[in-house]
Each structure stands twice: as structure tokens, then as C-alpha cells.
Amino acid sequence: xxxxxxxxxxxxxxxxxxxxxxxxxxxxxxxxxxxxxxxxxxxxxxxxxxxxxxxxxxxxxxxxxxxxxxxxxxxxxxxxxxxxxxxxxxxxxxxxxxxxxxxxxx
Amino acid sequence: xxxxxxxxxxxxxxxxxxxxxxxxxxxxxxxxxxxxxxxxxxxxxxxxxxxxxxxxxxxxxxxxxxxxxxxxxxxxxxxxxxxxxxxxxxxxxxxxxxxxxxxxxxxxxxxxxxxxxxxxxxxxxxxxxxxxxxxxxxxxxxxxxxxxxxxxxxxxxxxxxxxxxxxxxxxxxxxxxxxxxxxxxxxxxxxxxxxxxxxxxxxxxxxxxxxxxxxxxxxxxxxxxxxxxxxxxxxxxxxxxxxxxxxxxxxxxxxx
Numbered sequence: 001x002x003x004x005x006x007x008x009x010x011x012x013x014x015x016x017x018x019x020x021x022x023x024x025x026x027x028x029x030x031x032x033x034x035x036x037x038x039x040x041x042x043x044x045x046x047x048x049x050x051x052x053x054x055x056x057x058x059x060x061x062x063x064x065x066x067x068x069x070x071x072x073x074x075x076x077x078x079x080x081x082x083x084x085x086x087x088x089x090x091x092x093x094x095x096x097x098x099x100x101x102x103x104x105x106x
Numbered sequence: 107x108x109x110x111x112x113x114x115x116x117x118x119x120x121x122x123x124x125x126x127x128x129x130x131x132x133x134x135x136x137x138x139x140x141x142x143x144x145x146x147x148x149x150x151x152x153x154x155x156x157x158x159x160x161x162x163x164x165x166x167x168x169x170x171x172x173x174x175x176x177x178x179x180x181x182x183x184x185x186x187x188x189x190x191x192x193x194x195x196x197x198x199x200x201x202x203x204x205x206x207x208x209x210x211x212x213x214x215x216x217x218x219x220x221x222x223x224x225x226x227x228x229x230x231x232x233x234x235x236x237x238x239x240x241x242x243x244x245x246x247x248x249x250x251x252x253x254x255x256x257x258x259x260x261x262x263x264x265x266x267x268x269x270x271x272x273x274x275x276x277x278x279x280x281x282x283x284x285x286x287x288x289x290x291x292x293x294x295x296x297x298x299x300x301x302x303x304x305x306x307x308x309x310x311x312x313x314x315x316x317x318x319x320x321x322x323x324x325x326x327x328x329x330x331x332x333x334x335x336x337x338x339x340x341x342x343x344x345x346x347x348x349x350x351x352x353x354x355x356x357x358x359x360x361x362x
Contacts, residue, residue: 073282075357078275082350085268088198089343092260093336096253100332 161234165225168238172222175247179215182255183208192255198263206318207255214245246322253332254317257339261314264306264342272303272349279356288359295355302349309342 185192186208192199199207221240228234245251276299283292317335325331 073275073278073357073360075275075279075353078271079350079353079357081271082268082346082353085198085263085271086343086346086350088263089260089339089346092198092256092263093339093343096256096260096332096336099248099252099256102248 161228161231164231164234164238165228168225168234168241169222171238171241172218172225175241175245176215176218178247178252179211179218182252183211183215186211186255192259196259197267198259200262200266200314203258203262203314203318207258210251210254210318214247214251218245218247243326244322246325249329250320250322250325250332254320257332257335258314258317260339260343261310261317261335264310264339264346265314268346269303269306269310272299272306272346272353275353276300276303279353279360282360283356286360292356292359295352295359299349299352299356302345302352305345306342306349309338309345313338 182192184190186199186204187193192204218241221237221244225234225237228237276296279292280289280296283289283296289296313335317332320331
């Protein structure tokens with residue numbers, strides 16, 4: 001009985017030591033903190049990366065959020081540029097009218 | 107001495123530049139003595155001095171009117187020069203048109219200086235009055251030269267910025283819509299975009315050159331000289347806005 005008890009205690013001690021060394025205290029190791037993949041966007045829609053690690057147990061990365069939609073045709077930039085041109089032309093027309101409308105108009 | 111009246115010959119302007127500079131320099135003290143201390147571009151009250159007054163009153167008024175115009179011209183030249191908001195950093199004006207405007211304004215400023223010296227030396231009222239009228243009829247600084255700068259810039263912005271960008275966007279969107287199999291749905295919008303581009307091209311074709319060629323003499327003969335050009339710019343601007351709306355609609359169709 002004593003021999004069996006000693007063996008059991010020894011086995012328990014070894015087991016705890018092994019677990020301590022592997023960092024797994026009675027459970028599975030935590031999953032890697034997986035970041036979502038870079039967004040692959042072709043339609044302009046925002047794409048969100050997967051939210052968790054591969055084994056499902058980790059906290060998971062936040063996922064990669066798209067920048068709100070990538071514009072593959074560059075139209076957004078064109079629209080902004082055209083707005084700027086439009087505003088400049090408006091300012092020019094107003095200034096020209098203002099000069100021509102001076103009281104002495106000469 | 108014949109007072110130089112503004113014209114559009116760069117060669118003649120350059121040829122007379124040295125003489126004008128000397129005369130303008132000589133005229134400056136006389137003008138400074140009679141001009142208001144701070145002229146900010148707004149001329150003193152304009153009008154014809156009361157009958158019975160001597161040339162001195164006309165001379166004083168003319169000096170203020172000339173100073174106001176020279177100040178306004180200098181301010182506009184500063185805008186066109188390096189660092190100014192109409193300088194080479196501004197994409198609206200082409201380099202050639204910017205230089206043409208600088209030549210016009212520089213010639214006006216010098217010519218007005220020469221005219222000021224002539225008026226200051228006039229000894230009789232009738233001559234002073236006649237010379238004073240040349241401040242307006244010979245230069246039309248506020249009625250023509252100043253608006254010219256702005257209208258030419260607007261025309262250039264439409265032709266050198268808006269049109270290429272719109273045409274490029276049209277081509278890219280058309281290709282993307284074809285690739286997405288949406289060409290049929292986009293047909294009407296694409297057709298309208300093409301129509302607006304045609305309107306824009308037509309309204310601005312040769313417009314800046316036409317504006318630059320206007321002279322004070324033409325303005326004196328027709329005070330509505332700039333109206334058709336202004337109308338062309340308004341039409342072009344409307345086409346630009348409609349074309350932009352087409353781009354927005356086509357983009358939405360592509361992404362739907």
C-alpha cells in the first residue's frame with residue numbers, strides 16, 4: 001500500500017512538472033492571435049478578415065478591415081478633382097463679375 | 107507725345123518697354139504728390155470735375171484714378187507671379203496664357219504711368235479732361251483686363267483639367283462596366299456623359315485665345331463684349347456638373 005501510494009505521489013509530481021514545463025495547466029494551449037488577412041477588394045465594398053484563430057480557442061485578431069471600399073476605377077479621386085475645378089471656375093466667374101460691376105466700371 | 111493705348115502686341119509692348127519705364131519713373135513723384143496716401147484698389151469717386159475748375163482738379167482726380175488702377179494691376183500681377191494663387195502652382199492657367207496676361211497687365215500699368223505724366227503736365231482744362239478719359243477708354247482695367255484674367259483662368263481650367271479628367275474617367279468606367287457585364291444598363295448614362303463632354307469641348311474651344319485677344323477699343327465699341335464668353339463658360343460649367351453627376355451614377359451602377 002505504501003509502495004503504491006509512493007508511486008502514485010511520484011507520478012502526480014512528475015505529471016504536474018510536465019504540465020508546468022509545457023505551460024498547459026490543465027487545458028489546451030491558447031490559440032495563436034491570428035490576424036485577419038489583408039483585404040482583397042475589387043468591388044469597392046469593405047471586407048473584414050476572419051475574427052478568430054485557426055483552432056477556435058484563441059482570442060483571435062480583430063480582422064483586417066477594408067478602408068471603406070477601394071475604388072478600382074479611381075472615380076472617387078476624379079470626382080473630388082472635378083469638384084475642385086468646379087469651385088475654382090465659380091470663384092473665377094464671381095470675381096470677373098465683381099470687377100466688371102465696380103461703380104466706375106472702367 | 108502720343109499716349110500709348112493698350113494693345114495686344116507683345117512685340118510692340120516690349121519695344122516700348124524701356125521708354126515707358128523711364129517715363130513712368132519720371133511720373134511717379136508727380137503722382138505720389140497728388141494720390142491718396144493709401145489706395146487699396148478701389149478708386150476715388152469717379153466723375154467729371156465741376157465745370158469752371160482748372161486743370162488741377164482734373165489732374166488730381168486722374169492721379170487717384172490711375173493710382174487705383176495701377177494698384178489693382180500690381181495686386182493681380184502678384185497673383186500671377188511666383189507664389190501667387192494664380193502662379194505656376196495653380197493648375198488652372200496654362201503657362202502661355204499666364205505669360206500673355208502678365209504682358210497685358212504690365213503694359214497697362216506702364217501705359218497708365220505714362221498717361222499720368224502727360225496729364226500732370228497738361229496746362230489747359232480741355233486737354234486734361236480729354237487725357238483723363240483715356241484712363242478709361244484706353245485701358246478698361248476693371249471692365250476688361252481684370253475680368254480677362256479670371257475668365258481665361260476658368261477657360262483653361264476647363265480645357266486642361268476638367269476635360270482630360272472626365273475623358274479619362276469615362277474610358278475607365280466604360281471598360282469596368284463592360285468587364286462587369288453592365289454596359290447595357292449603363293448605356294443611357296454613358297451616352298449622356300459623352301454628350302456633356304461634347305458640350306464642354308464645344309463651349310471652351312478657342313475660348314482663352316479669344317478672351318486674350320479682346321482690346322479696350324473693342325470694349326468701347328461693345329460693352330457686352332465679354333457676355334458671350336461668360337455664357338460659354340457658364341454652359342461649360344453646367345456640362346461639367348452634369349458629367350460629374352453621370353460619373354456618380356455610373357459608379358453606383360458598377361458597385362451595385
